[in-house]
Amino acid sequence: MPDSLPGQLVNLLAALLLLIAFAMLSQRRVLSLVRLFAWQGVALAASTLIVAHTTGQTHLYVSAGITIALKVILIPWVLHRAIDKLDVRWDVETLINIPTTMLAGIALVIFAFALATPISQMASTITRSTLGIALASVLLSFLMMIVRRKAIPQVIGFLAMENGLLFAATSATYGMPLVVELGVALDVLVATFIFGIFFFHIREQFDSLDIGHMEKLKED
Amino acid sequence: MSYAPGIAFQILQSVFVVLAAPLVLGWVNQCRAWLQNRTAPSIWLPYYTLAKLFHKDAVIAEHASPLFRLTPYILFGCMWLAAGIVPVLATDLPFAPAADIIALVALFALARVFASLAALDIGTSFGGLGARREMLIGFLAEPAMLMALFTAAFISGSTQLTTIVETLARRELAIYPSLAFAAVAFLMVLLAENARIPVDNPTTHLELTMVHEALVLEYSARHLALVEWAAAIKLFAYMTIGFALFVPWGIAHAGDWAGLPFALGALAVKLAVAGAGLALIETVSAKFRLFLAPEFLSTAFLLAVLGMLTHFLVRG
Numbered sequence: 001m002p003d004s005l006p007g008q009l010v011n012l013l014a015a016l017l018l019l020i021a022f023a024m025l026s027q028r029r030v031l032s033l034v035r036l037f038a039w040q041g042v043a044l045a046a047s048t049l050i051v052a053h054t055t056g057q058t059h060l061y062v063s064a065g066i067t068i069a070l071k072v073i074l075i076p077w078v079l080h081r082a083i084d085k086l087d088v089r090w091d092v093e094t095l096i097n098i099p100t101t102m103l104a105g106i107a108l109v110i111f112a113f114a115l116a117t118p119i120s121q122m123a124s125t126i127t128r129s130t131l132g133i134a135l136a137s138v139l140l141s142f143l144m145m146i147v148r149r150k151a152i153p154q155v156i157g158f159l160a161m162e163n164g165l166l167f168a169a170t171s172a173t174y175g176m177p178l179v180v181e182l183g184v185a186l187d188v189l190v191a192t193f194i195f196g197i198f199f200f201h202i203r204e205q206f207d208s209l210d211i212g213h214m215e216k217l218k219e220d
Numbered sequence: 221m222s223y224a225p226g227i228a229f230q231i232l233q234s235v236f237v238v239l240a241a242p243l244v245l246g247w248v249n250q251c252r253a254w255l256q257n258r259t260a261p262s263i264w265l266p267y268y269t270l271a272k273l274f275h276k277d278a279v280i281a282e283h284a285s286p287l288f289r290l291t292p293y294i295l296f297g298c299m300w301l302a303a304g305i306v307p308v309l310a311t312d313l314p315f316a317p318a319a320d321i322i323a324l325v326a327l328f329a330l331a332r333v334f335a336s337l338a339a340l341d342i343g344t345s346f347g348g349l350g351a352r353r354e355m356l357i358g359f360l361a362e363p364a365m366l367m368a369l370f371t372a373a374f375i376s377g378s379t380q381l382t383t384i385v386e387t388l389a390r391r392e393l394a395i396y397p398s399l400a401f402a403a404v405a406f407l408m409v410l411l412a413e414n415a416r417i418p419v420d421n422p423t424t425h426l427e428l429t430m431v432h433e434a435l436v437l438e439y440s441a442r443h444l445a446l447v448e449w450a451a452a453i454k455l456f457a458y459m460t461i462g463f464a465l466f467v468p469w470g471i472a473h474a475g476d477w478a479g480l481p482f483a484l485g486a487l488a489v490k491l492a493v494a495g496a497g498l499a500l501i502e503t504v505s506a507k508f509r510l511f512l513a514p515e516f517l518s519t520a521f522l523l524a525v526l527g528m529l530t531h532f533l534v535r536g
């Protein structure tokens with residue numbers, strides 16, 4: 001038996017979120033990565049809005065608003081500026097074997113789904129079936145942070161992970177309390193700025209944004 | 221129960237598919253020419269080409285074995301059979317129980333094996349090169365195709381295309397994220413399997429890039445006509461499989477003559493849209509290096525698997 005229409009829409013957006021997570025995993029260009037991140041924010045905000053409208057949880061409207069303001073507009077803009085200033089606009093990252101990463105991603109998704117299925121069967125929220133997807137996108141962002149070697153994609157992986165967490169919160173319990181969400185949003189914003197500063201320091205030190213160079217910092 | 225109406229429908233569909241396939245190809249070429257600001261060739265051009273080829277004398281290499289002569293007929297037969305099984309105009313055709321989706325994929329594989337063998341048979345370097353590339357693409361595309369088909373099969377609980385179409389067309393309207401994934405995966409497989417642009421360029425004779433053209437390079441006249449016709453039917457069959465899985469509305473039931481005009485109209489609209497879309501994809505995307513084809517197809521496989529997993533998770 002299919003869910004109600006809002007439930008279906010949330011499922012669709014959840015699937016979109018997962019798809020974008022995979023696209024980010026395989027995206028080589030920094031600029032496209034930022035764009036994908038912004039789209040993930042749009043999907044997240046849309047699903048939050050639908051949940052807010054269906055359940056009448058007014059604080060979720062605020063949450064969706066914050067998501068749009070921060071993750072669709074502000075943070076991509078900050079990242080764009082950083083990319084411009086660092087002059088890495090056309091950077092193409094050589095990734096280790098995309099098919100292998102993808103297969104690892106599929107394994108993570110299966111793991112997350114298997115983990116979430118018993119939980120979602122007990123839940124009664126309209127978003128119950130999306131918990132697995134939220135968990136999967138968190139794990140995929142982890143994977144992205146692990147396999148990327150440049151600083152900016154790693155930061156985007158971190159931010160995408162936060163998207164997945166927010167989505168998990170929305171799907172499991174209709175969102176966190178507003179205070180917590182505001183706090184997290186502020187944290188993410190501050191983190192982005194600090195990362196931005198880090199970019200420049202890393203660049204200054206090593207003439208590149210490759211995190212691998214940091215291993216040389218060890219004192220013998 | 222009388223089989224006569226069903227059989228009449230089967231014959232009608234089989235003839236229709238064979239006759240309409242070059243038209244679809246012509247339409248795609250015409251759209252592509254428009255999009256690229258060229259003067260479009262006539263939509264009937266594929267027919268003229270076929271007619272011209274049938275009137276020529278065939279030239280066959282001295283050392284060609286009977287396999288080489290036989291292959292065009294096998295290709296044509298495989299594709300024709302496939303197009304007869306897919307519910308194009310009507311479901312529940314008498315041929316339909318002959319093969320489910322797995323057998324259908326195997327039928328395409330059979331055609332591929334023979335095309336590659338024939339290309340190797342002649343012993344030219346291009347033939348071997350084409351066969352190798354074709355096999356590379358084929359073995360990567362097949363699992364993706366099967367996974368995409370399985371997603372639809374899981375939703376409808378059967379691997380019979382007829383049952384899938386019946387279930388999907390008559391269900392209550394609902395959004396299936398899993399089918400959306402499967403649709404994208406299927407589209408990517410369609411592009412790869414039919415020698416379309418991101419993977420292969422159907423109009424090139426540049427040895428570095430050609431796949432399909434390298435396979436059929438040694439064929440001429442009526443053999444080439446049959447091979448090209450088979451390729452057109454293959455494209456048609458893939459498109460109609462896509463319609464059957466993802467936009468099954470409007471299809472008639474075998475023996476239901478009243479539903480036939482509507483089914484024809486629906487099919488024509490779907491084909492026109494799909495053909496224009498295909499031309500659009502081919503225009504906006506650049507051809508990949510051959511070594512990126514595995515990446516492209518593994519993405520298709522990934523999407524198909526994701527679709528299947530999503531189906532289990534959200535039951536839709």
